Amino acid sequence: MAHHTKIPKKEHRTREEIIADWVAEQAQAQRKGRKARRLPAGDVGVTINSLMDAMTIILVFLLMNYSVDPLRVDSGEDLKLPASTTEINPDPSAAVTVTARGIVVNDKAVVAVKDGTVDKAHKGGDETSLNIQPLFDALEQEATRQKEMSRLAGSKFDGVLTIIAHEETPYRLVTEVLYTAGQAEFQKFKFAVLKGAQRGG
Amino acid sequence: MARRNKKPFDDKIEDLNLVPIMNLVVCLIPMVLLGTALVKIGVINVNAPKFGMGQAAPDDDEQKPLNLTVAVGEDGFRITATGADINTVLGIAPEAVPGDDPAAAATGAGPKIAKSGENYDYVALYNMLVQIKEKFPEETIVNLTADSRIPFKIMIQTMDSIRIRLSENSYPDLAAFRTATVDYDGNNVKLLWPDVVFAVAQ
Numbered sequence: 144m145a146h147h148t149k150i151p152k153k154e155h156r157t158r159e160e161i162i163a164d165w166v167a168e169q170a171q172a173q174r175k176g177r178k179a180r181r182l183p184a185g186d187v188g189v190t191i192n193s194l195m196d197a198m199t200i201i202l203v204f205l206l207m208n209y210s211v212d213p214l215r216v217d218s219g220e221d222l223k224l225p226a227s228t229t230e231i232n233p234d235p236s237a238a239v240t241v242t243a244r245g246i247v248v249n250d251k252a253v254v255a256v257k258d259g260t261v262d263k264a265h266k267g268g269d270e271t272s273l274n275i276q277p278l279f280d281a282l283e284q285e286a287t288r289q290k291e292m293s294r295l296a297g298s299k300f301d302g303v304l305t306i307i308a309h310e311e312t313p314y315r316l317v318t319e320v321l322y323t324a325g326q327a328e329f330q331k332f333k334f335a336v337l338k339g340a341q342r343g344g
Numbered sequence: 345m346a347r348r349n350k351k352p353f354d355d356k357i358e359d360l361n362l363v364p365i366m367n368l369v370v371c372l373i374p375m376v377l378l379g380t381a382l383v384k385i386g387v388i389n390v391n392a393p394k395f396g397m398g399q400a401a402p403d404d405d406e407q408k409p410l411n412l413t414v415a416v417g418e419d420g421f422r423i424t425a426t427g428a429d430i431n432t433v434l435g436i437a438p439e440a441v442p443g444d445d446p447a448a449a450a451t452g453a454g455p456k457i458a459k460s461g462e463n464y465d466y467v468a469l470y471n472m473l474v475q476i477k478e479k480f481p482e483e484t485i486v487n488l489t490a491d492s493r494i495p496f497k498i499m500i501q502t503m504d505s506i507r508i509r510l511s512e513n514s515y516p517d518l519a520a521f522r523t524a525t526v527d528y529d530g531n532n533v534k535l536l537w538p539d540v541v542f543a544v545a546q
Binding site: 191195198199201202205206214216224225226227228229230231232233234259273305308309310311312313314315317318321322325329330331332333334335336337338339340341342343 | 362366370373376384385386388389391392416466467491495496497499503504505508524542544
């Protein structure tokens, strides 16, 4: 009788209980199995070799591009290039940068700009003058250096100047810069722009 | 364990620990990508500026140059030329000058292209310049001048509109102008008024 009563007890176990037991057993077996197999360290984890290869190639490619780029512009709040539909690529040349706060010749600040104008003290005290004296001095120095270099190299001084100007620079300041550069014997100008704009604004 | 005792020296080559290099590469790539790939810089060629508008051409010159000038004002464009009467070229009636302004008449003031709303009407400018080009196919020089407060980006957009010849001679609206394709002459882009010279308005 005692035996008899035990069996129905077992049969009365709910489905959930059976499943729970089974899961526990399986987990134990797995733990044992893992200990027994003991995989060598390093064989676990995702294979990243192919990813590594791709990344290394991309990095080298990008770094090459970076160093070959003849014109690099660090855009910011005070230097946003205007967009254009042009397809012409920049060439290495001397560069004048006109930001909202100053004029820079080849990474050297030469004169400050305030509200889109240069202080008249730098223009010989004359508001209507187009010549910006500190800019002229810096550009003349650059022109002399380039002429000396082309003389030694047996080539001709080409007088090319790249102008990197903020998009909100007033036309007056642009012409002042162009005039001053013209006085320093730069004759051809290239305006740096961002490619890929829509025609008509 | 048993295997290890049999083979005391593992013939497998140990991998390098590449995790630090990976970290570096993963950081560098977005940095360099942001710095270069997204920003494509181009240039627009411009000739040395001419200072003082409407300077008389040398008298010994056999054919008087057209001396076409596009002026950008706060309220729109104005096309002028000293070599020809632009109004006649375009076949439009000259604009009535308020008051007696001999200076305007002397410089050969051409048509005015008013802004359409807030924006400059580049389409009308292109259409007119194509008409002028048809009459003077040899001319390539255009003077560009502007009021002193006009921002640089307007000048760039104006140059974009007048330098390159598109497939059509005229466009009805901005949408058509934007989707227009550039006209090619063999492998080279056909040019409209490519030699832009900056000038200063007096």
